[in-house]
Amino acid sequence: MLESKALNWPTILFLTLSPIVALAGSIWWIASGSFHFLTLLLAVAMAFSTGLGITAGYHRYFAHRSFETIWPVRLLLLLFGGACFEGSAWEWCLDHRRHHRHIDEENDPYNIKKGFWHAHLLWLFTRPAMDSGQRHAPDLWRDPLVRFQHRLYLPLSLAVSFILPMAIAALWGDPWGGLFIAGALRLVVNQHFTFAINSVCHCLGRQTYSDAHSARDNWFTALLTYGEGYHNFHHEFPGDYRNGIRFYHWDPTKWMIRCLAGLKLAGNLNRVQTEVILLKKLALQEKKLAEKLAGQPRHVADFADRLLQSTKHQIHRAAEKLKELRAQYYTMTKQDHELAREKFREAKRQLRQALSEFQQTVALWESMARRLSKLMEVAGSASGGWTLPAEGRA
């Protein structure tokens, strides 16, 4: 039960009334014959621009500093992120940094252990108002744009969230559609999609890199949250500008940051090295396999261990080689390119080859680990237990 004195009534009223207004407005819009296709397109464009304001702006730039960008881009990210009505960037980042520091603990503002709905929404109902900015997150408070957005949060957010889509939709004679569809409905849908990162991504999906916390990788949520669904990866490597690391992972936020970098509007994109990511994934798989092996007869465990160790040795050798080549490559990037161009190209080729060799050895280890794991599951379910081929016995 929530204590009445702790309730944040403006937030409660906003979060409960906005879906009602959005639904009633949408019904009226269709029933009155005001439907206009361009208004729908505007709603989608507004959903992406405000959603990316949160994911690329509030989250990956302001909270995690995973890239650098120029002030006009920062201003746009603040204006459009604010239009999601999730608080000012400064307030949002304080909560989010606390979430990373204290994940699944009492001090985690959206602690999933307090329940799905607490993590999704209810934590906001008792969220206290933030006090003076200077004492918290000084790196953020030093940014005049962050202070500007925090102080004028309400008028700026109202203007971008509602007045802007009304004004645009008025161009084709549908200002009320702009208000209800591209404004209110878009806002409610976007809010619940982004809230799902704190709720769904902490209880549904795969723990690919760590099982030490509740964060999970969930491709379906990534589809709705502009790429933020790969949340287990994000909690392990929060400084990486990507959440979906494979080229086919749906992560429009990553693509937007890359586009900004391509246009020279952003730079210093922080990216964790592939070998670091894969070794982390491997360590977790090894731990899970060891748990399964613990219940097997000694000779089975020894057989599996011998099988995997030789490949693991290759993986570490490949990782060392990769590290060495990478260091050489970065030294070359600082040298005079005219003199070192040929050597530079060769180093790049070697680096690519070493990375590919490393990935292949990891894939080989993973495939063996998967087969062994399956074998053990079969052996565990059969009452007769395991028998090994003669040459496999210790």
Ligand SMILES: [Zn+2]
């Ligand atoms: Zn999280």
Ligand SMILES: [Zn+2]
């Ligand atoms: Zn984060």
